[in-house]
Amino acid sequence: MSATETELPQLTRKDFASDQEVRWCPGCGDYAILAAMQSFLADQGARPESTVFISGIGCSSRFPYYMNTYGMHTIHGRAPAIATGLAVARPDLDIFVITGDGDSLSIGGNHLIHALRRNVNLTIILFNNEIYGLTKGQYSPTSPVGTVAKSTPYGSIDQPLNPSTLALGAEATFVARTIDRDRNHLTEVLAAAHAHQGAALVEVLQNCPVFNDGAFADVTDRDTKADEGLVLVPGEPMVYGADRDRGVIAGPTGALELIRGDDVEKRSLVHDPTLDDSTRAFALSRLQRSGGPIPIGILRQVERPVYEQELLKQVERVEEREGDGELDALLTGGTTWQVD
Amino acid sequence: MSATETELPQLTRKDFASDQEVRWCPGCGDYAILAAMQSFLADQGARPESTVFISGIGCSSRFPYYMNTYGMHTIHGRAPAIATGLAVARPDLDIFVITGDGDSLSIGGNHLIHALRRNVNLTIILFNNEIYGLTKGQYSPTSPVGTVAKSTPYGSIDQPLNPSTLALGAEATFVARTIDRDRNHLTEVLAAAHAHQGAALVEVLQNCPVFNDGAFADVTDRDTKADEGLVLVPGEPMVYGADRDRGVIAGPTGALELIRGDDVEKRSLVHDPTLDDSTRAFALSRLQRSGGPIPIGILRQVERPVYEQELLKQVERVEEREGDGELDALLTGGTTWQVD
Amino acid sequence: MSTTAHPRETVRLDAATIRFAGDSGDGMQLTGTRFTNESAVAGNDLATLPDYPAEIRAPAGTLAGVSSFQLQFAAEDIHTPGDAPDVLVAMNPAALKKHLGALKPGGTLIVDEDAFTSRNLDKAGFEENPLEDGSLDEYDLHSVALTSLTMTALEEFTEDGRLNRKEAERAKNMFALGLVSWMFSRSLDTTEAWLASKFGKRPELVDANVKALRAGRNFGDTTESFRFVYEVPPADLAPGTYRSISGNQALAWGLVAAASRADMTLFYGSYPITPASDVLHELSRLKRFGVRTFQAEDEIAAMGSAVGAAFGGALAVTASSGPGIALKGEAMGLALMTELPVVIIDVQRGGPSTGLPTKTEQSDLNIAMFGRNGEAPLPVVAATSPSDAFFTAYEAARIAVENRTPVILLLDGYLANSSEPWNLPDPDALQPFDPAYATEANTSEGFLPYLRDDETLARPWAVPGTPGLEHRLGGLEKDGLGSGNISYDPNNHHEMTVVRQQKVDRIADRLPEVEIDDPTGDAELLLVGWGSTAGPLRAAIHELRERGHAVAHMQLRYLAPLQRGVEEAIKRYPTVLCAENNLGQLTNILRARTLVDIKGHHRVTGLPFTSVELVETATALLEGEA
Amino acid sequence: MSTTAHPRETVRLDAATIRFAGDSGDGMQLTGTRFTNESAVAGNDLATLPDYPAEIRAPAGTLAGVSSFQLQFAAEDIHTPGDAPDVLVAMNPAALKKHLGALKPGGTLIVDEDAFTSRNLDKAGFEENPLEDGSLDEYDLHSVALTSLTMTALEEFTEDGRLNRKEAERAKNMFALGLVSWMFSRSLDTTEAWLASKFGKRPELVDANVKALRAGRNFGDTTESFRFVYEVPPADLAPGTYRSISGNQALAWGLVAAASRADMTLFYGSYPITPASDVLHELSRLKRFGVRTFQAEDEIAAMGSAVGAAFGGALAVTASSGPGIALKGEAMGLALMTELPVVIIDVQRGGPSTGLPTKTEQSDLNIAMFGRNGEAPLPVVAATSPSDAFFTAYEAARIAVENRTPVILLLDGYLANSSEPWNLPDPDALQPFDPAYATEANTSEGFLPYLRDDETLARPWAVPGTPGLEHRLGGLEKDGLGSGNISYDPNNHHEMTVVRQQKVDRIADRLPEVEIDDPTGDAELLLVGWGSTAGPLRAAIHELRERGHAVAHMQLRYLAPLQRGVEEAIKRYPTVLCAENNLGQLTNILRARTLVDIKGHHRVTGLPFTSVELVETATALLEGEA
């Protein structure tokens, strides 16, 4: 069964699909993400044996079962920590973290921010359906104020977290948002995230037709998506709208402001996710709050040393300087004495 | 022992000091914060009986024992969650959370960000000494890269979290930084945080002479502090430097830039912590990263509904609409039948 | 239900068990619940067992997607949802495949023949169509075209566009319900009333469902294929007003009742988890009782928030299931050290780890007793039936508040989701209890927050806002003088450790003595159970006694401390058998206590015990085989 | 140490116990450690007991700030740091107040009279100066002006400004060490060498400290006040190369040795906590062995990171103490379900909750055995002495790797911080073990990750990167066919639950039979202990035998599964006494197993047992009083 190293055949999407029946509800956005991932990996020439999917708990976290790679369906919220241990032990692997909005931002918030600040080499895919799917429909940390759900029959009162905003607050080096229904965009963002050295957070707006249908209709429906979504293209002005007559400029207080008119292509800010300072990306992540469109695309993409690589380098430096450890020398180091 | 409600005597600092011997190391910055807090509460006319200090675990978290108020020295990292429960049960109380950099940003990071986004009415004082004091000197999530400490004899490799940046990423409504050694500033910031409706995060740069002496020498030493610290005054231009010839302007990418010259008073941005959009505050929190001064003062101060108040309002609205609950009616609601 | 009667004769039964099984989307839980209500209103005693997949909606037609609901209804006192069903309704091949094994030999089998397409047969793993290959000959098979009959009945709705085909098809569960209701001589009234209120805003749905329901009944009535109709007469239940109640609902209401009778604010901090979430859902609807619910960011925060709320004087409650309970241990220790009343609910499910989230188990007794660092004793109680969850919740709140201690309440997936008729108590008759907040200093020198009551060892509870009683609590060891101040003194620590244990132990002094069901007083075998095994054990004992065995029954609701009389009883009977849905957790505790060689019936299948298996084990013991 | 000799006569002792006590800032831990080393090099057997406050530096002069270090050194085989000290060195009134009670009647008491100022007396709570009020008459009191004598000795340093007064004063511990070394006829050589290497970069500090050390020795030699000097001859230790080692250090080295001998990468993910942090500190210094240490954001992440690293094929280890262990339960369950080898270390401290962070206790046995949701059996082992922590760590790693299971290793604050001479093993003699990673499919149909070894029930361990063995693990129940696929089947769940238990139980088949120390074979009493009580129990047994009692000793290092022979032994002896630093956790487990009425010696004072208390309890039992 083991593949010979010399001839690595081009794999197809099917090679990345496991034999397990996919068990999401009909119409669930998770299907599209799964399909995109399988094709993407095949297209990238990824190897199933060196690809690992680590997930938490939630509908979305069933993902690894459907991938014919190494994988672990772990416990609620802890996937980033588990993946960090794996990355430190095995920096040679290609590690994906699959998580939901509850998994990553409610119970798992702390592990997420620490994986991001450490810049562990993980591709983190956050399936944001703004609801707890698996436990049948409670509101989540991304649900808007006023959400009527199982545990909030009179409407939720908590200010939601914005995954991009939080990630930027946690020193993330790669932050992006994409949509389950836009296969091309999803694939492009996956590719960039995967290529990124360090922790990449990809938020996928994912429809849960059962408990939160249409949460992202604004940015997926034909009629509205051009006006409600701002597709970010590096090097291009931030222009949107069905008539491409809307744009974004920097306001006097640092916040971004919306403009409209014929000349928006010229006046709008040019998108640059590679800025070292994260302020602009942060400003973009706030657009929605002030009634602006939802930015779709890569908000931030910068380089910073990767945690496990630094760790290994340190080990290697020490080994070089001090010589490889010898048990004998360890035991007899320091004061010893002889009894005859 | 119970005070009569009609005559509330003006209390003094001593009235807020408990009978417990203070047990920090000689020279620890915690002493100054304690003294400032006790005086501040007395000056504010606070009542010991309605003031509560909730802390986690750490040197700093011993704080409540020294306050003659209600208090709880809880468990590591969980103080914001415990305080949230108390606030929901008792919105009438005046609740402080005392926490360390390890307590709030390492083990307690998730509870902190959730308390902030919910905007629970808590005054959170984060004693940042960039080290784990109580466990005798391991590096913390705020220790700079390269920190040589007990668990990092060859230097730390993790990118630190910046408390202000993270808080802004978590939708905080009040974010400030002050210094243990500057009693006046500390007191001013305490007053503003305390007056704030909602969650207020106050980071206090606190010296740990035993395990991390001089971590903030730049902003406390006479010679350097004017150049290394940027004292934020609302409504005033952001000017600093021993000769007040340095200032801050907005750069083209949204990041702040440093300027120097005679006219900095005119050219510098005017500080306004009340901006609804948090981008400017975020930009300020990044200043240090690009070699700029450390901003000292209130970065953000805006209003947003307070969690426990909204919760109570909802309860009251329901009680009004549906009438006060009756057990009898509860049990017999829905389908019942009679057996004779 | 083996009978020998003539076609269409009405057969009287003492009890019957039906299982509805179908795809997750087929509405089997609803169908079962409606039939339960019809039976309840008809005066039967009953018990139910819902069983559904861990996936929200596993793919249609697959084994993984099968959802089922079983109920037993009876003219007599019954205790379980029944062992093997008399009637199985299977809405598709997967449901048949999964549940046929349970059906009684010769039992009635109703299937939707429309669903037996080759695709569905394939998905369920049938090589041949069992409706055709004779493999079902031993059953009383009724292959009914449920789907097409429903569609036909609702033609007018699809034709005039009031319903689309999918909506119409979805009513097939009502057709099935109508048919089964007819079989058991049930009135459709309560279901029709329920449909009216449920779909009030869409009258076309009310009409269509009622139409399907009646069509099902009429189908039974007019076709020849059913030889019998059955009647299960009303049970001889105590007089009173009844309702049907599930364990989770009863639990929520018990908490509300406790808060109300103690005049306290109910605070409920929880993080969703199956099968505990419904308590959160229920309480969040009860805001009119002033309930403050808090969906925390995780279980640690939930437990922490409860500690904070308790410090503030609330009746503080948190709930979770296995994995979440494992996370709460550290904060439970804080509640224990600060001696604050908190009710901690564990709705147990299959473990370890994520285990079997939607299945029942009693395997968290160990973690409830021992899952905290250090010597950390807490009272532990367990509800013994769905409606008993009301009283157990009340009791847990009372013990917590009166003794200033966290209390762990164990429920399980079975009790949580199954329901039974409940003879409603008079709320005014619930004995009120008093938080007795401290309002004044308890010594001339000031307030000592740990100055204990001589008898109960409970400490005073002074809540913030009370002038003069300011004090600090914490998780470090305290001196024995009552101040609550930290002490590192060696002997003090030993004494405090012993005091905390005694405080829990002494609660037993104020509990009723344990009750033992042993009518003749000379039983050879004592059956011991705790919590949800009450029903199966009662059913087994009934059966054993019918077979002439003298057996006694002791069902524990208080697990720590044990009630007075428990150890004596165990030592008294020649043989003792402890049955639990785990590998012997209570058994070991009792063995260590009594040094009696208690035998165990220990199985974890994710399902409640059947009385058959219990009878078997007991019989083997009685006959000296085990 | 009671003797009748002439002034300045050299008295030979078999053993002596000294306690150094002073302010946290007085350097008592260092002084004790130095004296320990001198004694070790002199060939004594020895055992130490450091004891320090939970605060980093509680206020100078207060009781809370007292830090102490006790050691016993002997010409014979000893097992404990001694019960009551023969010599107490008290550097200030608070130290005297706190420790005088422990001093042997008539014992030698050395105090720094300069520290007995009215301010310090006040802080310690003395109303009168005990040096003057006659209250110390029953002791052999030596009131020495340690501080001023040190200052005088170092005058040249302060005068020429090489040291400031504070620095000079700080050398008073060296003066005290010099004096005590002289009393016990110790050479100062090792300490002088150590000072030279420690302060190498500040030669003035080397010189000053050496000067103070010698001044102390000379003071003893020249003053009249000391009537005796003592000599404790070398012990008859097995030949070999020795070093002094603490439990935490031994543990760290044992892990390094295991990784090295198994040719695996050692991954250590941990969050700091007293008293476990030193393992992290030690391992982070051992990067030259390729050790990868990860300071996680919390204990859950630490445990999680270990699971991840284990999945990747590393020798994965995590460590914590009580509160942190309570947090790891859920993730331990995942490791258990995924059957990945992880060593989980619990360096126990006083509980519950935050408890007594710097004190020792054995009260986490319950949480180690039962602190996870569901039926969640894990092997549990415990080290029995500081140096044994090396072998126990090695053994835990071996059990984990060979059986594909998390293993819990229990240490405690006492073993972690105390040290003993260690006859160094030959690393090459450590039996290597093999991770035996899967490299090929184990069936013709492909790789089945849960296809178990018939004997051990261990599953194959295929690590990512291995082509063709791709598979998914998880916390849900798995089918019994080896695929690792999810199964909700009722009987399967029961079987899997039983298999997981058997897998742990069967480890006993491959462990050595338990050893029982019963030279005559006819003991009336079996003393049972586990882990760190080995030393005190051995000392007590020695004493009991000296008194003519026939007693046997069984010290458990394997707690789950129990070794073969344990139950039989308990059933064999007429009386069994189990001594543990908790309220009876192992006792209860053994009672449930054996149904023997095992008696308990259960105390939690934050300190290891004294042999005196054990002898007392045992004697009472032997004489039928208990």
Ligand SMILES: Cc1ncc(C[n+]2csc(CCOP(=O)(O)OP(=O)(O)O)c2C)c(N)n1
């Ligand atoms: C420790 C723990 N707490 C709670 C749960 C219950 N639980 C499972 S998934 C989930 C949330 C799922 O929401 P999300 O992460 O958004 O994933 P989705 O199902 O929406 O994809 C919860 C609360 C659990 N399994 N474990």
Ligand SMILES: Cc1ncc(C[n+]2csc(CCOP(=O)(O)OP(=O)(O)O)c2C)c(N)n1
């Ligand atoms: C659950 C748990 N984990 C770890 C610890 C050990 N611990 C106590 S305080 C602390 C960190 C202290 O650092 P910080 O919060 O910065 O406070 P400081 O002492 O510096 O004021 C740690 C790791 C603990 N008490 N509980």
Ligand code: SF4
């Ligand atoms: S519940 Fe929602 S998120 Fe979960 S599988 Fe169904 S549609 Fe998808």
Ligand code: SF4
């Ligand atoms: S260790 Fe540091 S932070 Fe802690 S009390 Fe001492 S000086 Fe203060």
Ligand SMILES: [Mg+2]
């Ligand atoms: Mg979700």
Ligand SMILES: [Mg+2]
């Ligand atoms: Mg700190």
